[in-house]
Amino acid sequence: xxxxxxxxxKSHVCTVTPEQLAAVESFCRERGWEFGxxxxxxxxxxxxxxxxxxxxxxxxxxxxxxxxxxxxYFLEPEVLHTTGFGYDAEPETAAPIDPHGGIxxxxxxDFFGPLVIAGVCVDAVSGAALAKAGVCDSKLIKSDxxxxxxxxxxxxxxxxxxxxxxVGPEAYNRMYHNFGNLNRxxxxxxxxxxxxxxxxxxxxxxMLSDKFGDESLIQRxxxxxGRTIRLDQETKAERxxxxxxxxxxxxxxxxxxxxxxxxxxxxxxxRGAGSGVLELAQTLAARDPELLVKVxxxxxRTYYQAMGLPVPEKTPWNGGRNGS
Numbered sequence: 001x002x003x004x005x006x007x008x009x010k011s012h013v014c015t016v017t018p019e020q021l022a023a024v025e026s027f028c029r030e031r032g033w034e035f036g037x038x039x040x041x042x043x044x045x046x047x048x049x050x051x052x053x054x055x056x057x058x059x060x061x062x063x064x065x066x067x068x069x070x071x072x073y074f075l076e077p078e079v080l081h082t083t084g085f086g087y088d089a090e091p092e093t094a095a096p097i098d099p100h101g102g103i104x105x106x107x108x109x110d111f112f113g114p115l116v117i118a119g120v121c122v123d124a125v126s127g128a129a130l131a132k133a134g135v136c137d138s139k140l141i142k143s144d145x146x147x148x149x150x151x152x153x154x155x156x157x158x159x160x161x162x163x164x165x166x167v168g169p170e171a172y173n174r175m176y177h178n179f180g181n182l183n184r185x186x187x188x189x190x191x192x193x194x195x196x197x198x199x200x201x202x203x204x205x206x207m208l209s210d211k212f213g214d215e216s217l218i219q220r221x222x223x224x225x226g227r228t229i230r231l232d233q234e235t236k237a238e239r240x241x242x243x244x245x246x247x248x249x250x251x252x253x254x255x256x257x258x259x260x261x262x263x264x265x266x267x268x269x270x271r272g273a274g275s276g277v278l279e280l281a282q283t284l285a286a287r288d289p290e291l292l293v294k295v296x297x298x299x300x301r302t303y304y305q306a307m308g309l310p311v312p313e314k315t316p317w318n319g320g321r322n323g324s
Contacts, residue, residue, distance in 0.1 A: 008068040012075075012085060016060045020079045024060065027074060027142070028052060069239070077134040078141060097127030101197060101207040102242025103190055106138065106250035108182065111277050111302045112269040112295055113258040114168045117189040118249035119197040120154065121161045121204045122242045129157050130241050137238035138251040151252035154245045162245075163196035165189055166253050169261070173298045182299075184217060191221030194229065206230035210237040261295040269295060273302050281306035 016024065025043065029035070033047030041055040049066030062070055071085045101121040107113050122130065133153055141147055155162065167175065167189060179185045194207055209218075211233040218231055237243045262269045265284065270277050284292045285306040296303060304311045 008072075008085070010063065010065060010067050012062040012067055012071050014060050014075070014080065015058045016054075016079070017058070021054055021058075021060065023079050023142075024052065024054070024075070027078075073136040073140045073239075077136060078143075078146070096124045097122060097131075097241065099123040099203075099205060100242055101194070101201070101204045102237070102240055102244070102246045103193055103197075103207055103209045104138075104238065104243050104247035104250050105186065105189065106247065106254040107257075108186065109273065110254070110258075110271050111273040111281065111297055111300045112169075112271070113254055113261060114166050115172050115185075115189065115297075116164065116166045116250045116253035116257065117186075117193045118164045118246040118253065119162060119193045119207070120158055120242050120245040120249065121197060121201045122158060122245065126158050126161070127241045130154060130245050133157075135241055135248060136244050138244070138247040139238070141248070141251075144255050147248055147252050147255060150248050154249060158245070161197075161201050162249060163193050163200065164249055164253050165193045165196065166257055168257065169296055169298075170294055173293060176297070176299050187217035187221050190218050194218075194222060194231075198229065204229065206232060208232045208234070208237050208240055208243055210243065211235050265291060265295050273300055278302050278305055 021042070025045075028045040028047060031047055033045040033052075035043050035045045038044040038053055038055070040057075041053055044051065044053045046052075046064075048070070050062060050064040050070045052070075053061045053063075055061075062075070068085070076085055099122070101119055103117065103119040105115060105117040107115045130153075133150070135150055135154065138147060141150070172185070175185055175188070176182070179188065190209060197207075198204060207229055209231070222229065222231075238247050258269055258271070267280065267284075270280060281292060281296065281302050282305075284295070285308075289307065292298075292303070292306065301311050303309075
């Protein structure tokens, strides 16, 4: 899908309702975009290679190199609930999707909740169906309900051709202690997911993932299980429909896992690792320190702060070449 953005328009104009405009504004503000005043309009915002202008007439303009990503993966599927961007500019049918798998994870940046890794294998038919249904990078989808709907659609579209590995906080904490850093743990999780997927789809020719570290870590983890497969890593791999589908299944698994842990702790567990998360962590630590270990990732600075312990210095990542 990333190749399409090079030929799609770098500007877009549409009409939005006040509710839709509020959703766009919230999206931009949550991502730290720079806002400013706009003549005859409410506001203008800039970020991620995109300039958005909201006019009082209801017109919304989008300009910049990132227009295609903004419209295709957020504005149309999440706000307008329409499709059609770029069809006039590129009337030819889309290039067929080669059979391949995608893998992604959710929860690695969240203090509370599990780490969930998912893999999905698509072909020309299923890949096109998922793209047409609006499957995109889960980070662009704000609604948990929409995530659940798309996850259900993905499971029905590629039955028997996906795998999900969920690592709860207690297991995560033990494994992090054994591996020594997050990238090694992620490599294990990705390798385990790929192994499970290959058991279901042994003819899957290659896997694509977002670049998070030395890909040889995943290859070595696979080789210890007697598995070999072509593994490609690239930045913003979530543009690929298989990786996007995996990101949605992983996010759905994380949301479900977080809800289960909230029932155990008796309180709603927030996402991320901000100040609100720290406040709740301190409350849980004062109430039941053992409970905190069961619902949170203990290598986060938040854990040490909540427990009143000295925060360890960050160890520079070196590609996993030693035991640090």
